[in-house]
Amino acid sequence: MSPQERKRQNLVAIYQALLQLMTQKPLATISITELCQQAGVSRTYFYRNYANFDQIIGAFQEQYMLHYLRRLPNQTQIGLAELMTRYFQVVQQAADTNRLLIKNDKYDIFVQTFQTVFQLLIKQNRISSASGLAIFNEPYYVEFFSGAVVNVAINWMRRGMPEPPAYLGQQIERLATLHPHKPQQ
Structure with missing residues (x-):
């Protein structure tokens, strides 16, 4: 097994162990020793790779999203509605895990x-400019947009995901792409 594959495997193991423990008790009461035993990894591994549990969650979430991106159509660009539809499909597929993380106050990790x-x-x-996305280059807009999309996803899950992902993407x-006021200088 390559070092890269071993690293990915250890991340999955420690992430899944953390989730399992979180179903049993609050995150704040989980010890590093307990997590490492559950995951079958050493404490040295933990301390060499992570400073805290949030880094495990963040590393796994980022890896998961990058895996999702690799499955996007091979075309050069993708429309925002399709991209957001795919995002909500990912949220829907991992809804139970997402709810568990939100219950443990990990909203910021989703936004990040x-x-x-x-x-x-x-x-x-990669995002089609036909959607009028020049605004994404405005200061703080990506932060605003990220928080908004994640907030919609969380509330959608809380409501039982009544609408299909395509509706939310649209x-x-x-x-x-609403036309905002021009920034003041």
């Missing part, structure tokens, strides 16, 4: 992961 991945897509010019595109 979304923001990191979204910035990567902008940097790689709504996000519509709201994101």
Whole structure:
């Protein structure tokens, strides 16, 4: 097994062990020793790779989202509605895990992961400019947009996900491309 594959395997093991423990008790009461025993990894592994549990969750969420991005159509660019539809599909597929993380106050990790991945897509010019997305280059807009999308996802899960992901993707595109006032200088 390659070092890269071993690292990924250990991340999955420690993340799944953390989730399992979180179903049994609050995150604040889980010890590093307990987590490492549950995951079958050493404490040395934990301390070499992570400073806290949030880093485990963040690393796994980012890896999960990057895996999702690799499954996007091979076309150069993708429309915002389709991209957001895919995001809500991912949220829906992992709804139980997402609810558990939200219950343990990990909202910020979802926002940070979304923001990191979204910035990567902008940097790689993967989002179709036909959606009028010049606003994404405005200061603080990506932070605003990331928080808004994650908040919609969380509330959608709380409501039992009554609408299909495509509906939410279209709504996000519509709201994101409204013509805002020009920034004051």
